[in-house]
Amino acid sequence: MDKTALLIGATGLIGSHLLQILLAEPTYKKIIVFTRKSIQTTHPKLEEHVLDFDRLEDHFRTINIPIDDVFSCxxxxxxxxxxxxxxxxxxxxxxxxxxxxxxQLGANHFLLVSALNANAQSKIFYSKIKGELEEKVTRIGFQTVSIFRPSLLLGSRTEFRLGEKAGAMMYSLLPFLFIGSLKKYKAIAGETVALAMCKTANNPQKGIFVIPSHKIEERAKR
Known part of the structure; x- marks a missing residue:
């Protein structure tokens, strides 16, 4: 297959790994990236668009090529x-x-990084907006929507996040706690999430799928 993918969020923890995985994946002939600042990467398959996200509609008018898979990180x-x-x-x-x-351009598969406790009715703002996005995306009409809900993310970030550092330390000291019903809270590497997203895109099934953290790890290992 010679698919075209669009990636947003390529400078983040998951997105940066996903970009490299997609560029190396032979099923894709082109990877389009929308970004606020250049990712400083060159590759024959890469088409980078540095843009103002507040003016997305203006940029949309300049692109009219079929897109198969959309990765939102x-x-x-x-x-x-x-x-x-x-x-x-x-x-x-x-x-x-x-x-x-x-x-509108014909994309069939939308792959979304959400959050562990995404819920549009949540009183926690972060969980609420992630849940709202999930609900709205599933109503658009894609053949397939794959929603990834990772737990605490492990990996190197450009900014320091105290909560993630503390959580990662707890997981490394007490890994035996995350079994049974607590599996979904087990920390997961950003690279693992990225790999699972690529594998899911290349083995799609029609429908809406919500993939919790421990299932993300299983998909990455397939």
Whole structure:
């Protein structure tokens, strides 16, 4: 197959790994990346678009090529966004706009990195907006929607996140706690999530699939 993929969130922990995996994956002939700043990577298959996400609609008009798979790894923290309004824009509005546009271009599969406790009715803002995005994406009409809900992410980030560092330390000291019903809380490497996303894209089934953290790890090992 000679598929074309679109990736948003290529500078993040999962997205940066996913980009390298997709570039090496022979089933893709082109990887389009939307990014705020250059990822400083060159590759014959890579088509980078540095753009203002607040003007996505203007950029959409410049691209009219078929896209098969859409990978959404875009997200932020309240610390970086500073306001809930900005965080909602990055975590919900931008991915949703991309989803609607790529569906019009014929995309069949939307693969979304969400959150462990995503729930549109949650009183926790982060969980609530992730749940809202999940619900809205599933209504667009893709043949397949794969929603990945990783637990605590392991890996090197450009910014320091105290919660992740503390969680990673706890997991390394007490791994025996994460068994049975607690499996889904087991920490997972960002690279593992990325690998599972690529494998899922290349073995799609029609429908809407929510993949918890321990199942993500199983898919990556297939």
């Amino acid at each position: 875009l997200g932020t923290t309240i610390k970086k966004a500073r306001t809930k309004e900005t965080m909602r824009k990055i975590d919900v509005d931008y991915p949703l706009k991309v989803a609607k546009w790529t569906k």
